[in-house]
Amino acid sequence: MAQIIFLHGASSSGKTTLAKALQQRADFPFWHVSIDNLRDSGVLPMERFRVGEFDWVASRDEIFDGFHQSIKAYADAGNNLILEHILDTNGWLETLRNLLSDHDVLFVGLYCQIPELNNREFRRGDRRFGSAEQDQLQIHDGLIYDLEIQSEDGVDANVAAILEAFRNRRRVSDFQKA
Numbered sequence: 001m002a003q004i005i006f007l008h009g010a011s012s013s014g015k016t017t018l019a020k021a022l023q024q025r026a027d028f029p030f031w032h033v034s035i036d037n038l039r040d041s042g043v044l045p046m047e048r049f050r051v052g053e054f055d056w057v058a059s060r061d062e063i064f065d066g067f068h069q070s071i072k073a074y075a076d077a078g079n080n081l082i083l084e085h086i087l088d089t090n091g092w093l094e095t096l097r098n099l100l101s102d103h104d105v106l107f108v109g110l111y112c113q114i115p116e117l118n119n120r121e122f123r124r125g126d127r128r129f130g131s132a133e134q135d136q137l138q139i140h141d142g143l144i145y146d147l148e149i150q151s152e153d154g155v156d157a158n159v160a161a162i163l164e165a166f167r168n169r170r171r172v173s174d175f176q177k178a
Contacts, residue, residue, distance in 0.1 A: 002075035002103045005030070005166060006096075006175070007084040008143070009110030010135035012120040014151040015084035018110065021159045022082050031074060034084040035067055064089070072099040088139055097175050106166050107173035109140055110158075112151035146173040 005022060007015045019032045039046050044063065049056045075081055087093050112120075117132040147165040149158045 002078055003028075003030075003080040003166070004075060004100060004103050004105045005082045005162060006105055006107045007082065007110055008087060008108065008139070008145070009084075009151070010112060010117055010132045010139060011086065012117050012124060012132040013110050013112040013136070014120075014155070015110060017155055018158055018162075019082045019084050021155050022162060025159055025163060026080075026082075027163075028080060030080045030082045032082045032084075033071060033074065035064070036084075038067065064092070068092070068095055068099060071096070075100060075103045086135055086139055087143075088135060093143070093174055100175065104169070104171070105173070105175040106162070106171065107143075107146050107175050108162055108165075109143065109145035109148040110151060111140070111148065112136065116152065144172065144174045146171050146175075 007018060009015050016034070016036065019034070023030055023032055038044055045054065048054045049059070071081065071083060085092075085096075087096075112132075114133050114136060117136055121132040147161060149161055151158070153161075
């Protein structure tokens, strides 16, 4: 059984920074997995999507289906994961819950105040402005987390809270439902 820390939060909420800090402080090795890692590494032909040569909307379901299956494969092979994701599509929670049912998942809700999200998104300049706020207002609705944290509490405090929750093994989230 693999150990999975699932960071769920809006774009620009600090998931990547938190994941990297967790890797540095965890008691054993974790892979850091996200669709952004695939995009930024060149696995996906993003420039051809950007210029319209390929249709992102037409390809999105296949891309994310493959990404979700790869997460299962990594975990099934015994790799511990820090997964950062935005569950912005109906059915993804159920899909991932089924795919990861044999593993210990700590589901973490990462929140960030909207003015700070907007500031981060503007500084990044690589997202459609307003998408982070849209995420924040929608993606957490109705979800049950093992732990909820605020980005503004700082990376060190949030890493400590996640590692404490991870070690106590108390799981109550949507990933524990049958």
